[in-house]
Amino acid sequence: MSIKALKGFKDILPDEVGLWQVIERKARDIFHRYGFEEIKVPILEKTELFVRTIGESTDIVEKEMYTFKDRNGASLAMRPEGTASVIRAYIENGLYVRGSVQRLYTIGPMFRHERPQKGRLRQFHQMSVEVLGSDRAMTDTEVMAMAWQLLQEIGLEASLEINSLGCAACRPSFKAKLQEFIKERLEHLCEDCQRRSVTNPLRVLDCKSDHCQEQYTSAPSIIEHLCGVCSTHFDEVKGALDLLGVPYTVNPSMVRGLDYYTRTAFELITTELGAQGAIGAGGRYDGLVKQLGGPDVPGIGFAMGIERLAMLLSQKDELESPPGLDLFLVTLGEAAYKKGFHLMQMLRSIGVRVMMDHEGRSMKNQMKQANKQKARFALILGENELENREVALKDMLSGEQEFVELATDFQNWAAAIKTKIK
């Protein structure tokens, strides 16, 4: 039995890589327009980093992380998300001295040991975007607007849902009030909600059971329990979204699965991916940097799942196919083959995409290869051409063919051909 990839680990084959490149190129383009800089951080970190940021009792840390001991006995973890590593790097390298506000993004694989399903893999890829050092409402809005614009520009439809989770001042009292509310009707709730009422009470509000939702119609709303500062902040965020014309809905029952979030939380949701509708999500995390031993700076960020974007984009059939070769070099006979091989190298060194056949196949077969590789032109070099000191240049779209004189200087020859085909 041949060895297969691990469950939930996928090869991204040549045919789909083009789509990924489109997404990543567009993302980088937009992030740079908003003044973000790329940072590359390790995939492996000390387990403790994620325990301290994501939260000890979250599902991610408790049952989904790839955690193991290395040869020295240190507990390591494959990163389940990007924010923790970026903040660690920010603190460790003192990036705050580059300026009080840092705008950073990173793109790469993340790992979570979950049961795979549509839009959910064990190794998946995210673009993770962070602003460190600003607690201004406009920053929140700008970050959301950027995420929104990215989806717009790659042609995807999604809805933006926002909420405020409050801060250290107002969340605990709301949490207590909600827990009291749940306690009163605990026996009417589903098993999941009964469990959540202890582990993560805010979570019950987005239970999918209609029966539970009926119970929650009269539940206290986080938005009505925000402290003055948080409430003002949330109003400013909404006002700025209105100003920019970014459509959104306020969803008071939306919460986040990671413990570090405060105030603004948001999700970009599609209905076209089955159960895994969140293609991007994020929020503010004002205490996190300090908690990790850094300066007391606020932060906000989001992550987008590249597989989910790619899946949505591949459902639309308006994909432009990636460009093929500029030229396919067809040769006949040993002398032409050798000369062609040399010419091919010259062409490549001046930037022409060119291939030839090394398997000694027939001319017909070589032409087929040219076609399959989507070559714009075929350059035919056979015994006749060698004798007449010329090459045949065939336009693969029109089928027209012309002869180009074969110069003795290969470099000039290659340059002449390049001007003919570009």
Add this chain to the structure above:
RNA sequence: GUGAGCGUAGCUCAGUUGGUUGGUAGCACCGGGUUGUGGCCUCGGAGGUCGUGGGUUCAAGUCCCAUCGCUCACCCCA
């Protein structure tokens, strides 16, 4: 961790109430039709331990059990 569905060629799938040696299958691949010209067409070729193991039967791709794998959903999340 829980539940459901599905495993026949590289991919997509036929395969009848169990009945000879598994399909004129489509796409892809290789070769010919063109002694030096692609796409379209046409002819041919190659490609399978029917996921694996057991069982029932005169006979199993087909029925039963187990196991592995995949998929979707719950949970959770990007």
